[in-house]
Amino acid sequence: MSISDPDRIVIFDTTLRDGEQSPGATLNVEEKLAIAHQLALLGVDVIEAGFAIASPGDFEAVRTIAKQVGVPGGSIICSLARAIREDIKAAAEALQPAAHPRIHVFLSTSDIHLKYQLKKSRDQVLAIAEEMVAYAKSFVQDVEFSPMDASRTEPEFLYQVLSKTIAAGATTINVPDTVGICTPKEMEKLIQGIRKNVPNIEQVILSVHTQNDLGLATANALAAIENGVRQVECTINGIGERAGNAALEEIVMALQVRKPYYNPYLGRPTESDVPLVNIKTQEIYKTSCLVSQLTGITVQPNKAIVGANAFAHESGVHQDGVIKHRETYEIMDAADIGLPENRIVLGKHSGRNAFRSKLQELGFDLNEADFHKAFIRFKEVADKKKEMSDWDIEAIVRDETQIQVESGFQLEHVQVTCGDCTCPTATITIVTPSGEILTDAAVGTGPVDAVYKAIARMVQISSQLIEFSVQSVTEGIDALGTVTVRLRHQDRIFSGQSSDTDIVVASAYAYINAVNRLYRYLQSARGNECLSSSSKASFT
Numbered sequence: 001m002s003i004s005d006p007d008r009i010v011i012f013d014t015t016l017r018d019g020e021q022s023p024g025a026t027l028n029v030e031e032k033l034a035i036a037h038q039l040a041l042l043g044v045d046v047i048e049a050g051f052a053i054a055s056p057g058d059f060e061a062v063r064t065i066a067k068q069v070g071v072p073g074g075s076i077i078c079s080l081a082r083a084i085r086e087d088i089k090a091a092a093e094a095l096q097p098a099a100h101p102r103i104h105v106f107l108s109t110s111d112i113h114l115k116y117q118l119k120k121s122r123d124q125v126l127a128i129a130e131e132m133v134a135y136a137k138s139f140v141q142d143v144e145f146s147p148m149d150a151s152r153t154e155p156e157f158l159y160q161v162l163s164k165t166i167a168a169g170a171t172t173i174n175v176p177d178t179v180g181i182c183t184p185k186e187m188e189k190l191i192q193g194i195r196k197n198v199p200n201i202e203q204v205i206l207s208v209h210t211q212n213d214l215g216l217a218t219a220n221a222l223a224a225i226e227n228g229v230r231q232v233e234c235t236i237n238g239i240g241e242r243a244g245n246a247a248l249e250e251i252v253m254a255l256q257v258r259k260p261y262y263n264p265y266l267g268r269p270t271e272s273d274v275p276l277v278n279i280k281t282q283e284i285y286k287t288s289c290l291v292s293q294l295t296g297i298t299v300q301p302n303k304a305i306v307g308a309n310a311f312a313h314e315s316g317v318h319q320d321g322v323i324k325h326r327e328t329y330e331i332m333d334a335a336d337i338g339l340p341e342n343r344i345v346l347g348k349h350s351g352r353n354a355f356r357s358k359l360q361e362l363g364f365d366l367n368e369a370d371f372h373k374a375f376i377r378f379k380e381v382a383d384k385k386k387e388m389s390d391w392d393i394e395a396i397v398r399d400e401t402q403i404q405v406e407s408g409f410q411l412e413h414v415q416v417t418c419g420d421c422t423c424p425t426a427t428i429t430i431v432t433p434s435g436e437i438l439t440d441a442a443v444g445t446g447p448v449d450a451v452y453k454a455i456a457r458m459v460q461i462s463s464q465l466i467e468f469s470v471q472s473v474t475e476g477i478d479a480l481g482t483v484t485v486r487l488r489h490q491d492r493i494f495s496g497q498s499s500d501t502d503i504v505v506a507s508a509y510a511y512i513n514a515v516n517r518l519y520r521y522l523q524s525a526r527g528n529e530c531l532s533s534s535s536k537a538s539f540t
């Protein structure tokens with residue numbers, strides 16, 4: 001199916017742009033590339049890779065993704081741009097290696113934004129929108145235009161802007177509910193109004209971008225689809241600015257599970273089998289885990305589709321029903337989103353072949369080096385844990401193959417003493433980026449506090465711990481715990497994650513991972529020279 005097919009929903013993923021606008025979700029180029037590769041595997045039609053003018057890092061990320069993921073026949077790669085020549089030029093340059101590039105130009109159209117933010121008249125905005133869409137069109141064929149704050153824009157002015165930008169060459173018109181204020185009924189009215197009053201609207205793909213401030217993002221996106229919209233903008237796990245965006249997995253699974261309901265809205269017979277989207281749903285769970293791990297934004301257990309409890313049955317009546325017939329309480333099959341079954345098969349006596357075939361079954365395709373690391377770790381954990389579930393193995397592989405910050409700090413040893421009659425004390429050994437081995441001990445209010453104090457003293461980079469959370473990945477007392485840590489340094493937030501059967505060890509590694517991201521940021525922001533004078537021994 002081609003993207004101009006009117007009977008299919010185009011999935012526009014903005015995890016790497018709007019998703020990255022979640023506080024603390026900052027991703028580096030390698031991390032963005034890893035997510036982009038996974039999004040391509042998932043089958044998203046458009047990957048909004050970033051906002052090229054925003055920073056050299058974002059420019060580099062868009063360019064790298066354009067080059068490595070934007071292959072012929074693959075996903076469209078998109079960069080956001082304000083309605084400013086420099087932004088559009090930067091987007092065009094960054095997208096240059098992509099086989100299918102798209103420039104996404106946005107400009108506010110609501111009176112409140114015009115008056116206070118842009119300080120421009122409607123006539124000025126109309127002229128700029130038209131001119132900048134035409135300018136973007138001089139670089140690429142595929143131009144998307146978004147009238148920011150469309151849901152609070154006076155309808156007649158919105159129609160005018162849309163018809164002019166289509167005439168200027170826009171190929172997709174995206175209608176953002178920027179502040180997440182719409183109800184589904186209002187969304188219906190907004191879309192119907194546009195379809196009725198913008199004479200050339202049928203020439204383009206109509207899209208929506210729904211924010212989740214009232215928890216209505218998915219409902220609004222689906223209401224828009226019911227009213228003729230053919231592209232939806234969404235993010236993995238629903239991350240994004242403020243309360244986030246519509247979650248890709250929710251929209252896609254709603255369309256799949258309720259296919260007979262949606263078919264007629266796309267002009268098909270109710271029972272049609274033709275897919276409504278291009279998404280390979282079996283990749284959803286893996287994509288969700290990767291995004292959660294790299295952004296440090298954990299998924300709430302009761303999150304639809306990808307939450308830890310989404311397929312769990314707690315109460316006896318439900319368990320009884322599911323055992324007798326799964327569909328008594330399940331509207332979808334966990335396997336459809338690629339969720340591993342919690343079968344226990346491997347243990348400490350398992351060898352490489354069994355481990356390799358297990359990884360294949362779980363959908364991991366590791367290179368030899370990563371396989372080796374994962375196997376060694378598997379043996380270590382299997383020594384401590386009697387039974388290894390698929391969940392354990394997933395956690396180990398994700399932990400061992402996560403993108404490590406090159407030349408960061410390395411944790412060598414963690415030792416703690418604690419209990420109700422002793423002062424929690426941690427002794428830590430680390431290797432600094434320059435290869436120096438440092439050992440220090442600290443006391444704290446608890447073992448984790450003591451570990452963090454000891455590490456912080458050796459690392460000597462000022463930061464504030466703003467979040468610390470432990471999640472049990474697996475079941476039982478010997479479960480693997482995943483620790484997520486967030487550090488604030490000035491106005492930026494850096495996250496780190498790690499899993500281990502010992503949560504103090506996982507805490508230490510998660511902290512070091514966050515410190516390394518901060519370290520790398522400081523390195524690129526200020527340069528080595530400045531760093532070494534501000535952080536003495538650790539950096540020399």
Ligand SMILES: CC(C)(COP(=O)(O)OP(=O)(O)OC[C@H]1O[C@@H](n2cnc3c(N)ncnc32)[C@H](O)[C@@H]1OP(=O)(O)O)[C@@H](O)C(=O)NCCC(=O)NCCS
Pocket residue numbers: 021051053054055081082083084106107108117118
């Ligand atoms: C884009 C960015 C590099 C601009 O930085 P900056 O030049 O220092 O400008 P600020 O962010 O302080 O202010 C935004 C300016 O853009 C203008 N602007 C906002 N949206 C615009 C648009 N769609 N088209 C044209 N101008 C726009 C504002 O009016 C303001 O102009 P002013 O400086 O004349 O008042 C910076 O904001 C950034 O890195 N943003 C990345 C993330 C982001 O903002 N994403 C949101 C997407 S809506």
Ligand SMILES: CC(C)[C@@](O)(CC(=O)O)C(=O)O
Pocket residue numbers: 018080106146148149174176177178179209211241
């Ligand atoms: C670019 C646009 C669709 C935007 O995402 C911009 C923004 O980040 O506010 C929106 O919600 O209006």
